[in-house]
Amino acid sequence: MSLNNVLVPSVVTCHAGARDNYQLALAFQEISLLDTLVTDFYAPDYLRGIVKKRFHPNLSSKKVSWKCFDLINGPIFKRYPELGRDLSLRAAQVAIKHQSNLFVSSYTADAAFDYVDLHGAKTKKYLFQLHPHPDTILNILREEIDLGLVAADELSYEAELNPVTYSTLSGEALKANWVCVASTFTKKSLIAAGVDAEKIHVIPYGVDHAAFVGPVKALRNGKLKILFCGQFIHRKGICYLHEALRNFNSQHYELRIVTRGECDKKSLAMFSKNLNVEIYSNISNRELKALMNSSDIFILPSLYEGFGHVILEAMSAGLPVITTANTAGYDLITNDQDGFVGAIRDIDFLVEKIEFFIDRPIFAIEYGEQAAMTARKYTWESFRKKITDFYINTEKIDVE
Numbered sequence: 367m368s369l370n371n372v373l374v375p376s377v378v379t380c381h382a383g384a385r386d387n388y389q390l391a392l393a394f395q396e397i398s399l400l401d402t403l404v405t406d407f408y409a410p411d412y413l414r415g416i417v418k419k420r421f422h423p424n425l426s427s428k429k430v431s432w433k434c435f436d437l438i439n440g441p442i443f444k445r446y447p448e449l450g451r452d453l454s455l456r457a458a459q460v461a462i463k464h465q466s467n468l469f470v471s472s473y474t475a476d477a478a479f480d481y482v483d484l485h486g487a488k489t490k491k492y493l494f495q496l497h498p499h500p501d502t503i504l505n506i507l508r509e510e511i512d513l514g515l516v517a518a519d520e521l522s523y524e525a526e527l528n529p530v531t532y533s534t535l536s537g538e539a540l541k542a543n544w545v546c547v548a549s550t551f552t553k554k555s556l557i558a559a560g561v562d563a564e565k566i567h568v569i570p571y572g573v574d575h576a577a578f579v580g581p582v583k584a585l586r587n588g589k590l591k592i593l594f595c596g597q598f599i600h601r602k603g604i605c606y607l608h609e610a611l612r613n614f615n616s617q618h619y620e621l622r623i624v625t626r627g628e629c630d631k632k633s634l635a636m637f638s639k640n641l642n643v644e645i646y647s648n649i650s651n652r653e654l655k656a657l658m659n660s661s662d663i664f665i666l667p668s669l670y671e672g673f674g675h676v677i678l679e680a681m682s683a684g685l686p687v688i689t690t691a692n693t694a695g696y697d698l699i700t701n702d703q704d705g706f707v708g709a710i711r712d713i714d715f716l717v718e719k720i721e722f723f724i725d726r727p728i729f730a731i732e733y734g735e736q737a738a739m740t741a742r743k744y745t746w747e748s749f750r751k752k753i754t755d756f757y758i759n760t761e762k763i764d765v766e
Contacts, residue, residue: 603667686733
């Protein structure tokens with residue numbers, strides 16, 4: 367495609383699963399620059415009446431490449447390193463063959479970038495970095511181990527602790543020509559690892575407001591209803607949340623824990639002993655929306671997140687958010703306006719801000735209304751537009 371006399375190549379993108387509901391591929395399809403999405407499974411157009419997941423209605427399977435053995439490496443045997451490498455290499459081969467550029471997600475970039483460099487292709491390498499740099503993650507996890515808050519064998523699900531996976535992930539951003547990230551925290555982690563700040567661009571995610579908007583909140587009598595939603599594992603800061611609850615003088619709260627994906631059952635059992643805690647597992651999106659609509663505030667005390675999309679979902683539902691600086695908190699939240707952002711491991715911060723809403727229940731409504739207004743600025747449409755604008759502008763820079 368030629369834009370303002372600049373020839374802009376098509377894009378091959380790549381990721382496993384239904385990453386961000388295929389927003390990256392959709393972004394380039396909307397401006398007729400999508401060459402191919404390489405992934406592990408995508409429902410063929412003719413099966414969409416039967417298969418209800420793993421496709422987007424606006425993205426035809428004719429634009430998607432996947433192979434049956436990807437299902438063996440991924441969902442069936444969970445051999446994710448092999449899956450990432452296979453997808454990565456296929457994406458690079460397609461890009462070189464079609465004289466397209468690569469715009470791929472982390473975990474599926476390393477082998478592709480090496481392949482392009484080895485074969486001397488003109489293909490440019492764009493990366494969407496999903497998580498903070500592995501060095502930052504490793505430093506935080508080692509600090510937690512040194513503090514005696516978690517044992518190394520309890521963190522086996524963290525990919526960065528695997529030396530092979532670490533080696534793969536740590537080099538992706540350094541090898542890219544340009545990098546997109548969803549949060550300032552992720553950008554800072556890449557800069558700390560030696561990635562040139564000039565080639566990193568922050569583009570926050572969007573949210574489907576229709577899926578999370580709820581009724582106008584009313585002032586409630588009784589306990590403040592606090593919602594946590596996500597993987598119930600150490601990096602979500604759950605031990606600090608537990609300690610904060612232990613430090614409460616007040617019993618005027620109810621913590622609702624919604625677990626998704628990985629779950630530390632020992633920690634969950636520890637929370638279940640608290641009479642002010644309700645635990646929900648594997649609930650539907652409809653049930654989650656109902657919980658959001660009946661809650662007062664949202665809390666996510668994570669040690670690190672690439673973004674923390676549930677923060678934006680909660681804000682869209684009209685909940686003020688208490689979170690940490692190691693998320694998209696500072697990108698989304700204005701302190702003392704639509705929530706609060708504090709340092710990781712700060713138990714006093716968690717106690718103080720929860721008690722703030724317990725003592726001033728009207729502020730849960732007022733801050734929640736502001737949070738919903740803020741969230742409306744972040745749509746998937748604007749995310750896609752910013753991605754393609756970034757791509758086109760960098761292509762112009764490279765030509766100049």
